[in-house]
Amino acid sequence: MRAYTALIFDLFDTLIDFRRDRMPLIQVDGTEVRSTSRHVYDQFKTVCTDVPFEAFYAAFMDGYREAERIRAREWREISSEDRFRMVLSRLQVAPDDVPADFPEWLAEIHMAKLSEAMVFPAEHRPLVEWARARYRLAVISNFDHAPTARRLLGESGIVGCFEHVVVSAEEGVRKPHPEIFARTLSRMGLTPREALFVGDSLAIDIAGAKGVGMDVAWVNRDGQTLTDGNPAPDYTLGRLTELRQIL
Ligand SMILES: [Mg+2]
Structure with a gap:
């Protein structure tokens, strides 16, 4: 690893x-x-x-x-x-x-x-705070209203853990477009190999992040099977909190 x-x-x-x-x-x-x-x-x-x-x-x-x-x-x-x-x-x-x-x-x-349909799982807060103490953190979201994405993170009590919250509505481009990953890495002064991407969508998160040379952890809560044509993730998690076990 x-x-x-x-x-x-x-x-x-x-x-x-x-x-x-x-x-x-x-x-x-x-x-x-x-x-x-x-x-x-x-x-x-x-x-x-x-x-x-x-x-x-x-x-x-x-x-x-x-x-x-x-x-x-x-x-x-x-x-x-x-x-x-x-x-x-x-x-x-x-x-x-x-x-x-x-x-x-x-x-x-x-x-x-x-x-009102967005729910922040209580177990995610200690996970993010644990990660914040050890890594630099950012978010890249495909979402059509940036103030709402930021407000929901604020209400979850974790927005301050992230150096950057990058939202497609403000960037113009969406994952899996390489540009939104490249811009985030550039703002953080990082190469792709220095960052791990964590996401749930094979076609958007895994394909996009692998496409720019990042390692990827796939959050596969529904037990989906990998399909042909999608790059394989480096790690597969049954839930987000398993991230601690692979890092
Ligand atoms: Mg997602």
Whole structure:
């Protein structure tokens, strides 16, 4: 095993869990779905009074799918604000007819609701504090709203443990793009061989970090099997706290 100077963590489903089952359950066309759309719509309709929920929901999902297509194809981040600009454009809401900060406002409402589905496991705090005493730490997160990522880390009580919290919404590029790893290493004055990346996604974290020459610990809580075409991680953990045993 290499002696590492730094540990760089993915954020969601590595340090903080995204619990889809905690998302609001709503009815759309007689089907139950987990979505923040009803809460966002309740605010949206105070400004755009003549759009029915069904039309809003269709545009809300179209905006999401279009953002996801661009993210997957170009490894470029679409911010939550830009996603809501797409939603408004699909609804043919002219920017001049709504408050200038309307997309930001909708993004804030969406994020406030989404945040309720984010859970920081209690066992992660002593692990991060243990790591902080021995290594330099950073986070690289694919997330479309940087203030929310930082606020959730703040509420978890660990944000001060990280020298850098690098969020794709601010960088423009997303993992597995090599640029977001390279920028983080450069800001820390590190070579790839000096840092271990810790993340849960084979295609995003493991492929991305291995692609720039970092060692990787894969947090594989669901017991996934490695697929052909993905580089193998250097270590596999059943849960994040097993990190102590490999370091
Ligand atoms: Mg993740």
